[in-house]
Amino acid sequence: MELQVSNSPFNQEQADLLNRLLPTLSGVQASWLSGYLTALHAQAGAVLPAQPNTDAAAPAPASTAAREITILFGSQTGNCSGLARKLSKKLAEQGGQVTVSSMSDFKPNHLKKIENLLILVSTHGEGDPPDNAISFYEFLHSKRAPRLEGLSYSVLALGDTSYEFFCQTGKDFDKRLEELGGKRLVPRVDCDVDIDEPAGEWITEVLRAFREEGSQSAPSSPSIGATAANETDHEFSRTNPFHAEILENINLNGRGSDRETRHIELSLEGSGLEYEPGDSLGIYPENHPQLVDELIGFMEWNPEEAISINKKGEKMALRDALLRHYEITVLTKPLLALAAGLSSDERLQELVQAGHEQELKAYLEGRDLLDLVQDYQFKGTPAQSFAGILRKLPARLYSIASSSKGYPDEVHVTIRKVQYESYGRDRFGVCSVQLAERLRSGATLPVYIQHNPNFKLPENPETPIIMIGPGTGVAPFRAFLSDREESGAGGKTWLFYGDQHFTTDFLYQTDWQRWLKDGVLTRMDVAFSRDTDKKIYVQHRMLEKKRELYVWLQEGACVYVCGDEKKMAHDVHATLAAILEQEGGLSPEDAAEYLQRMQQEKRYQRDVY
Template sequence: MTAAPSIAVGYASESGNAETLARHLTQLLHDQFQQQLPSQTLSITCLSLDDLAAQVAHADILLLISSTYGAGDIPSNGGHFLSELKAKRLQVQEKQMAVLALGDRAYDSFCQAGRDLYRLLAEQGAHVLVPLFEADTSFQPTYNQWLSRLLPRLGLAVPEKLLAFSKTYSAREPFLATLTHQHRLTSATADKDVRHYVLNISGAGIHYQAGDSIGVMPVNSRQRVEEVLAAAGLQGNEYCRRADGHDGPIAELLSRYIELTTPGQTMLQWLAEVTGAEWLQALLHPSQVQALCQFQFTADLAEVLRRVSGQVDPLQLLARQSGLLPRYYSLSASPLSHPDELHLTVATLSYSKQGATVQGTASGWLASLPLGSKVPVFLQPSPLFRLPEDPERDVIMIGPGTGIAPFRAFLHEREQLQAGGRNWLFFGERHRASHYLYQADLLRWQLRKELTRLDLAFSRDQAESVYVQHLLLQHAAEVFAWLENGACLYVCGDKTRMAADVDRALRQVLVEGGMSVADAGRYLLRLRMEKRYLRDVY
């Protein structure tokens, strides 16, 4: 037997799509080499990009599949690989490579992570097997096209049947769920309006797990649509074709497909070019990133239209404005306890813009819906935020505010599985009397011994604010003991402040347990690698 080239299949995946395709590709190559080239001994591995970084030198062919997360970022299990590649510390010269990029055309940073990988590999001397392929949310046809180009370059004939996909829903093709229940979780006098929603998905074939999220495609309010039409001097029946493929009467596009609150950077750049407006050119200068962000936060699409009235065709401007993006919510019930239902925990946003009080696009729309309304949804799996496979393992959950949502699902799941592991929840909000989310559920779980420990931080019920990170430090010895006993640790909620504060508190917990600061950092890193420190932050 002769040795075939060593192939490394790598993935960077946030929702699981890239990993699913990478594992399918690995199995396909294994099967096709056995059938078509039985005299060759195939060496093939399938790893996350971060795990692959240490093994790049041993591979002859790199086949990479990456999604894009956030503002053009690579998912967390590919960040180390990309950093090493940028620093030119990976031996990729003379290797053969192909990259499939997954993304969402509604975002300005469409497929940016995959583009970065492809560009850096090519710049550093890797040989291109096939050009970069870029797939939108309905990625299946593009994946099959990529395979049809890739397999012949590996000396393999293309099978008659490639990957047959079952029906999947996406932002472009959502399932219309039915709103069957909603109620307010905070009191009528509370300064926050947090609500519980139940959506019926019977017949959808949507199979979710505790820890997953759901994408909701909202509808812009009629008032906002009319404000934009007035600012643009349009009646609403004018035809418009957008770059994202949507076309039709502009009023319909404004209602369902165009972002009305935040002026998009791509549109602003086009506007600066065609108008030559100095204020725009200054705002878009690389040194004015903070000023641009502030403008996008405080201005809206109607204001931009008013400022350039008479200088451009408003339909051309609207054709280039960012698309209306889905909003993602952690599911707050397990399919084991509530089959054919999606439970959402949503804070109705309210803020001041242009001197007026504005509600969040999606949260305000949801709050306005009568029962029986249709809500366009699609599943956003979270394979990196799962309960431990061993039901006997303890779990520590830290979820202030609406961050409690996935932990309600976890507790439902553990209850249904009769899991033997202990459950400890840290929850925080402003006031016990008015902001205690899911109080009845938590008390029931306590009485049934499903919730072993419940520690509460109501920040404004005393002179000095108390948050969940303070509770971690108050119970440092016990938290440390649970971790040393193998507990899994979960954090959900605000990324900007809470998650960072909790991380610092955990490091202090470990230091108080006898570790040095450096050892505490390494300990948390090991927990991450073992999938025992998982975060769903936003």
């Protein structure tokens, strides 16, 4: 866009000079010039037009103002939706006309009308789309998807390198949009569990691309994106956790159980943190001291050696860094590829080469960092060099088991201790064992709230709800019922719960019994798999009550599933489909469509892991 006498306050000579100068300016030069002119006018006593407060370095450029931008997110736990809203705010501050939508709420036939599309999507399980992205994903990969030659797009993919199909959903979207004729605005960025830095860099590039594409003279302000994903203020968040005091830490399992499930109550007093039923609590744990000391001892490192832990050069004693900062219990393909560069062991060099994928996958399963350094030649590797290949210790997310209406300034979680033997050594669940063995009332934990808009009670309190949560998967349903009790919701409620033994493993039994007595819980069906000759699970109880379940579905009941994704959630889904076929007379295809429609209507929600 060129300056003209008709569209600016300049005369022809001034416009010609500016049109020659502005396209040659770099982003830094444009920003400097903008600040210089502002200061010059202020010094002269001039009154400048009010500017929106976007970034201290530069006012919002006008080049984005005419752009309509659509942001679609697919998120299982809420990370993508949170990033999408932050990005939307930044684009709007630049003058963009931004629409933000969950993929499940987006009408696919509108896709061909979009010129600028930004996708933020996580990968769930073994390369699957998150629940609220399934319908859009299937549409885009079907023959009904339109040609998109006029589309500019970019993808931010979230994932976990400990899974085989890292960021697969984001990769699929990126590839498919290109196949349909779309042009990348900026390249796709894949984020591991520590999302802040790569997500911030992607946002920076997206903001810059819209400015530069709109006008070569648009001033550049890189710091806008640098803080987009990691806003540093006084609020407690994932990047600024609150240190919550432990009020209660008790074992819910009875004597004789081979399981240990901790009920943890934490104080949020003074934090300003708020949550709703269905949200999760993020906890930053510490690694097991035994594993840390064995690792340091084998490598003959100095535990007090100060090492840099990030690009800023912040330092920490090696033992503290291995305890609190680095992940040392999970091996991933990227980690082994980097480790091969530090080892002279030819076996490791070969393991990470193409053609050895199955051997590599088998090695990663059940091993940790101590196994790696013991199995290959790493002795003599400097601690700083080795630490440089490690990823940051991620927070653990747990479904919240309380309602803030019933427990103001508190949050409760339900955590099952994980401990097992593998390759001749005891293995410890990082967070679960820390809470079970090393923390008691009075200790503190760094925590934050992970909001989950994809697992929420229905807006209408009269809507019936069906809750399916074996084991610790029952935690959010304690929050649901506590919230309904406090609000006086009148809708019917039905809980399916299962575990191993009735006498020792019936988590929160007295709570359910009280709610059944008071009418907060309308009915409950339980399955204790080790109390009968034939193992009985929640899906078997569902089939036994299939007629009543179908009636509830026809009445508009919402279905919630929480717990193990790999087996339980799949079995429950198949059981729901079978009930629709048997009681509703639907074909398998129609039953699948019925469940998909329920998901789109938010009547079928899952919090599975």
